[in-house]
Each structure stands twice: as structure tokens, then as C-alpha cells.
Amino acid sequence: MQTAQGTTVIKNGQLVDGNGGPPVPDALVIIDNGYIAYAGPHAGAPPVPPEARLLDARGGTIMPGLVEAHFHPTYFNVAALEDLDIKYPVEYVTLLASVNAKLALECGYTSARSGGSLFNIDVWLKRAIENDLVPGPRLAASGREICGVGGLMDWNPDFRKIGMEGLVLLINGPAEGIGAVRKLVKDGVEWIKTYPTGDAAAPDTNDHHTLCMTFEEMHAVVAEAHNHRLKVTGHCRATQGIKNALRAGYDTIEHGTFMDDEALELLLERNTPVVPGLQFEYASIVHGPEYGMSQRVVDGHKETLEGGAESARRILKAGGRLGMGGDYGFAWNPHGTYAKELTFFVRYVGFTPLETITCATRTGAEIMGRDHELGTLEAGKLADVLVVDGDVLRDISVLEDRSRLLAVMQGGIVKAGRYAGAA
Numbered sequence: 001m002q003t004a005q006g007t008t009v010i011k012n013g014q015l016v017d018g019n020g021g022p023p024v025p026d027a028l029v030i031i032d033n034g035y036i037a038y039a040g041p042h043a044g045a046p047p048v049p050p051e052a053r054l055l056d057a058r059g060g061t062i063m064p065g066l067v068e069a070h071f072h073p074t075y076f077n078v079a080a081l082e083d084l085d086i087k088y089p090v091e092y093v094t095l096l097a098s099v100n101a102k103l104a105l106e107c108g109y110t111s112a113r114s115g116g117s118l119f120n121i122d123v124w125l126k127r128a129i130e131n132d133l134v135p136g137p138r139l140a141a142s143g144r145e146i147c148g149v150g151g152l153m154d155w156n157p158d159f160r161k162i163g164m165e166g167l168v169l170l171i172n173g174p175a176e177g178i179g180a181v182r183k184l185v186k187d188g189v190e191w192i193k194t195y196p197t198g199d200a201a202a203p204d205t206n207d208h209h210t211l212c213m214t215f216e217e218m219h220a221v222v223a224e225a226h227n228h229r230l231k232v233t234g235h236c237r238a239t240q241g242i243k244n245a246l247r248a249g250y251d252t253i254e255h256g257t258f259m260d261d262e263a264l265e266l267l268l269e270r271n272t273p274v275v276p277g278l279q280f281e282y283a284s285i286v287h288g289p290e291y292g293m294s295q296r297v298v299d300g301h302k303e304t305l306e307g308g309a310e311s312a313r314r315i316l317k318a319g320g321r322l323g324m325g326g327d328y329g330f331a332w333n334p335h336g337t338y339a340k341e342l343t344f345f346v347r348y349v350g351f352t353p354l355e356t357i358t359c360a361t362r363t364g365a366e367i368m369g370r371d372h373e374l375g376t377l378e379a380g381k382l383a384d385v386l387v388v389d390g391d392v393l394r395d396i397s398v399l400e401d402r403s404r405l406l407a408v409m410q411g412g413i414v415k416a417g418r419y420a421g422a423a
């Protein structure tokens with residue numbers, strides 16, 4: 001991905017640098033050739049060359065670009081599990097994924113970690129974004145997901161003889177887990193996404209208290225993935241699934257819904273980040289019935305939301321790490337509404353806006369494995385910057401409103417927002 005040439009200065013705004021400290025009023029950010037040269041108080045800033053481009057934050061906020069830590073680029077208005085893999089052909093899903101990526105960038109998300117993709121679309125989408133062919137967040141790709149046969153993601157009955165090839169690799173036993181990872185290694189993914197547990201979406205045989213993979217399968221997947229320097233994550237709702245994942249050496253936990261004291265202790269010992277993805281649960285409860293969601297499923301989502309919110313609070317309080325993101329692309333939780341996650345954490349879970357933004361920036365970059373170059377506004381880092389017309393610490397929901405984004409920058413280039421094309 002290209003970086004800007006020359007110097008750009010952002011002034012007249014408060015700095016929220018992503019590290020979680022108090023905001024710096026009347027800040028200055030100086031960007032040299034796409035990298036941050038200075039981010040701090042205007043008073044005491046180094047001199048700025050007269051030819052520098054000026055960006056006026058209009059009294060608003062200068063902050064790191066957001067990281068969507070559980071991004072499904074290929075999900076598009078999914079209204080039923082079946083829609084996930086057979087709603088559209090792969091050619092059309094590829095185009096939709098490109099549209100979703102552009103939208104995410106326009107929403108202020110300069111980076112995203114895939115939480116799983118149909119076929120190998122996210123790997124190639126990442127390449128197209130890196131080569132500046134299409135706009136989108138800097139991606140960490142996962143490709144197909146791994147699930148046990150008969151588990152949450154294996155819903156097509158065998159008599160249909162259509163399998164699940166595009167969405168998941170279905171495994172029986174550790175040897176097949178190793179085989180699935182080896183296939184993904186060849187596909188070029190960075191993350192292996194697995195399904196250790198079920199979900200409220202499948203109340204009959206794979207609900208949120210059931211397991212979809214054995215510990216032995218998970219351990220084999222992790223050993224093979226780590227050997228190839230890939231990272232592993234998994235959809236973990238049931239308590240035992242969370243513990244299995246932590247003991248197997250998972251690099252992150254998706255959802256981490258039902259955590260008991262032992263699970264929390266294992267998590268903190270390993271400092272493993274969790275991506276709760278709670279707005280999805282809330283939206284399912286509120287809007288699911290409009291899409292034919294049964295009361296049993298809605299009730300399951302209620303239990304999941306309560307458990308997930310409580311776990312998130314405990315993790316934050318204990319000093320653990322949380323990423324923001326989760327499962328946008330469903331009909332009731334569509335792409336383009338990613339920042340609702342942040343508002344939800346402030347209004348319903350009880351995080352402060354500053355805590356929430358730190359999760360969505362610095363921790364997001366840590367999950368991406370790119371915190372040395374992304375996630376905070378500090379000298380030496382890539383200038384992935386969000387300039388917001390408003391005080392995000394007073395009202396975090398301004399981040400939901402794309403018209404309030406003045407500039408969405410990647411490597412110092414304004415890619416979206418009101419200043420796009422003008423700066």
C-alpha cells in the first residue's frame with residue numbers, strides 16, 4: 001500500500017492517541033512521507049515546513065484509524081445460516097466482499113482482521129487492497145474456517161450432496177485438522193479460524209453450551225498452525241470450549257462468552273485477547289424476529305449477550321485485552337454499522353469511551369500482529385489516522401455517523417471522509 005509523499009499537519013483538535021491516556025487538547029500531528037513524525041501538544045511541537053499540507057480538525061478529535069477485529073468481508077445481508085454459503089455464487093461474493101471492504105474504510109476502519117471468509121476471497125482481497133487496486137482496510141486474512149463434522153457450520157444435510165466446501169473445512173479427528181491447516185497454509189492465510197463451540201443460532205444440536213471440536217483436534221490445529229507461523233482463533237461460547245482453546249494455545253478467543261473463574265485465570269495467565277462481538281447479539285434480539293428468528297434462538301442470544309457482557313466487564317477489570325468487532329454482514333447487523341459495537345460497549349456494557357477506543361485501536365493492532373506500526377498515534381508509526389468532527393469521548397456514537405468523519409487516512413493518504421480528494 002502506498003504512503004503519502006511530503007508533510008501533512010493536522011491541527012485544531014484533541015488527540016486521543018490510542019494508548020488510553022487522557023486526551024491532549026489543542027494537539028498537532030505531523031506526518032512525514034506517510035509516517036507520524038510528531039503527535040502531541042501544539043505548544044512544543046517541532047517547526048513545520050511552510051509547504052506542508054494543512055488539515056483542520058475543526059475542534060474535533062484526531063485518533064488512530066479503527067480496527068475491526070472480527071470482519072467477515074464475504075457476509076452480505078445474511079438472514080439465515082444457509083445464506084452464508086449458498087446465497088450467491090463465488091464470483092458475486094467476491095465483488096460484494098470488495099464493496100464491503102470499501103465501506104469499512106469509509107466508516108473509519110483502516111485495518112481489519114478477517115473472522116473467516118467464503119473460499120479464499122479474503123486472501124486475494126487483501127492482495128488487491130495492498131496493491132491499491134481497491135480501497136479497504138489493511139487486512140489479516142483467514143480464508144475458510146475449520147469445524148468438526150456435524151458441528152455448528154455443517155448444516156447442509158448429506159442428502160443434498162453439496163457439502164460445505166466454500167465456507168468451512170469439516171474435520172473428524174486431529175489428522176484431518178492438520179490436513180485442513182496445511183490446505184490453508186497453501187492458500188496463504190495468516191489466521192486459522194475454528195469453531196470449538198456451537199451458538200445460539202443452532203439450538204437443536206449445536207447450541208452455545210455444546211462443543212464442535214475436541215481438545216485433541218484443537219491442539220493439533222494449533223501445533224500445525226504455529227509451526228507455519230500462523231495464528232489460531234476460534235468461536236468460543238461454551239465454558240469448556242474457552243478453556244480448551246486457551247490450553248491448546250489459541251492466539252485469540254472470539255466471543256469468550258461464558259467464562260468462569262478458571263477460564264478467566266487461564267486467559268489472564270496467557271494474556272490472550274478476546275473479541276466479544278456483542279452488538280450482533282443485541283441486534284439479533286431486537287431485529288431477529290423480523291427475519292423469522294424463532295423465540296428459542298432469540299432466548300439463546302439473550303443468554304449469550306448477558307454472559308458475553310459480564311465476561312467482557314470481568315476481563316477489562318482484571319486488566320485483560322479486548323478487541324472490538326464482530327459479525328457485521330447479517331441482515332439485522334449489516335456492514336457499514338461497525339461502530340455500533342463501540343457505542344454498545346459504552347452504553348450497555350459500561351466501558352468508558354476511552355477504554356472502548358483503546359480496545360478498538362491499540363488492542364486491534366496487537367491482534368493484527370502489527371502494533372509496532374499501527375494502532376496508536378506515535379512517532380514512527382504509519383499514519384493511519386481518523387479525524388472526526390466531534391468529541392468522541394463525550395459522545396462515542398459520532399463514530400457511527402460517516403458524515404462526521406473529516407478524514408480517514410492510511411499511510412498519510414486521505415482515502416475517505418469529507419476531506420477526501422481535497423487534501
Ligand SMILES: [Zn+2]
Nearest residue numbers: 070072115327
Ligand atoms: Zn464471526
